[in-house]
Amino acid sequence: MRTVGVVVNPIAGMGGRVGLKGTDGKVEAARERGAEPRAPDRARAALESLREHAPDAAVLAYGGEMGAEEARDAGFDPEVVGEPAGAETTAADTKAAVRAFADRGVDVILFVGGDGTATDVADALAEADADVPVLGVPAGVKVYSSVFAVRPDVAGRVAAEFEETETREVNDIDEDAYRDGEVRTRLQGVVTVPVAGDDVQSAKQVHSGSTAALAAAVAEEIRDSEGVTYVLGPGSTVGDVADALGVDASPLGVDVYRDGELLVRDGGEAEILAALGDENVVLVSPIGGQGFVFGRGNQQLSPAVIERSEVRVLASPRKLDETGVLRVDTGDEALDESLRGWRRVRTGRFEERMMKVV
Template sequence: MNIGLIVNPIAGMGGKVGLKGTDGENILKRAIEAGAIKESPYKTIKMLKILKEHKKPINIMTVSGDMGEAECLEAGIKPEVVFVTGGTTSFKDTEEAAREMIRRKASVIVFAGGDGTARNIYNVVGDKVPVIGIPTGVKIHSAVFASNPKNAGRAVINYLENNRSILKDREVMDIDEEGLRYGRVSAKLYGYMKVPFDKQYIQGLKSGSNSTDKGIISRISKYIVDNMEEDTYYIVGAGTTTKAILERLNLEYTLLGPDVIYNKKLILKDANERDLIKISKNKKVKIIISPIGGQGFIFGRGNPQISGSVISNVGVENIIIIATPAKLLSLLGKGLQADTGRDEIDALLKRSYKIIVDYGEYYVMSCKD
């Protein structure tokens, strides 16, 4: 059983520092200068440790260096290196490695990255070989990703060991990073790839709000504003549902990044992780977020700046979740999800939450694996 593994080692580096992604050399340079660290290798290792539990012989075909080889060795797996990079890696290495894995008849190709990496894989693979994405990027709208790195490993084992998974055509989506940085969301469907689908392991396609939700969102925002406590910092996460709060207060806002309110005044716009760690340390702070429609993520998607360190400072008891009934309906059978990259934080987040669904109305939903 041949498993292809391709890692985009820089995927996700721009998220916590507020750059909305790492597409392009200039943005990568800015991310590094801002103190960003590589997270994709660490998350890939988590997936590989699950694969190591596989009882039958498997062969992992991968790329040299930190595009797969280093992660395998760190996880205690000796891989077969089938493609060697020239040192500095790029999307061309991803595409050439995928071609080589197809030629060597990979049973499934597992890749670590975000929507940009999914597009690179799609350009070569199409529907030739099943794929499973390890979510390590900032933009993860596509439906080809597992819900978290460990579930990516479980999905691979399920497919190879039991053959219980049904191959489904799943969407490859991507949005314009440059537009994102200016508050414009433009998502585009690029195509479909075949994914061993099991709803307990594979995430759904991100769904947006509809026009009928506007009145409910307005009432939710009024309830939040009416009940804001004095001398308390409010970290308001990304999204149209949460931004209604700042609109009600006549404040500027960042559609795709967190803003901070204190005594109903905007004190920080488009905050990065460092800003939020500083604000949340030894202060009275609450986090207001809304789950991603169709996926259920409250952390680990959409709000990378609100990291595990920020959540640890604030405390899970100070998390306020808001959502329309329609959004929660899209999550039935899935529940809420968290993928912060820190197991101890994800464990703390696995609890029941009272979600505000209208003015003074709540619905209880749990966060689970």
């Protein structure tokens, strides 16, 4: 019988849809903008998958919304190993949960959050001098570390079925610098993770080749598209398109452009939806190495935005060579399924490549 420790960071990812690019130190700001928790739902999805693949698994969880509630919702009767110290959960609570799981000798720790939560897990294991396999359920805004399953349901299955482990890196970024358009990654630790092939995501790769000709061609077409609203996703590839258009777009945010005017700069979901017109196009580029088109660092491009728009994917040939396949994780399984399959990705002024979205 497999023993699984479950800890949830209930505020993880709240800042994404409202355009805050992270939740560290920004919980109240996220709530003021109307953000809602997403980690509990993703925890339930992972645990429902765990129960499907290992119905006899023994689940240990931290109290309340840090794991116990979600485990019960998924049909488990968890052993509660501790309770949050206060009304607002903290990194100290996450670390206490991890230490309790390590003391009890669980087979794997399933944590729900983003890179900050992964850092807390790695720190707690290092402090306890414990080598327990861990697996992340992606729920944060930024998920750069190579310790996360590609989707919540996959995390549950991998936790139930894995047989071997390997070491992987935990990385985090400076959120204040990220909000200013700069990515500063930092190695935070090394942990043991289940061996699961492509079911566990790779670390983000930053350098992905020249896109100058691609950007110039796309910008030219945008100028000729009267009345069409373009939603410009984050990242350097789409950023090159904005530069070619001559607009001051946000480097890592989402912008809206129509007929020579930047209607929204660094907007959240509500602002983007309000700016959409009758004909809308979302321009996105996959994350290098990981392949995510939606669901990592661009949660502002919500299902509501995507469903009202045509999706066009841009990338350099080198980025596609490094990536292999494309992925989506919008939080809406029906939408994800509609986006899967073969898709044309524009790679140059005239060139395209067929890529599979999985």
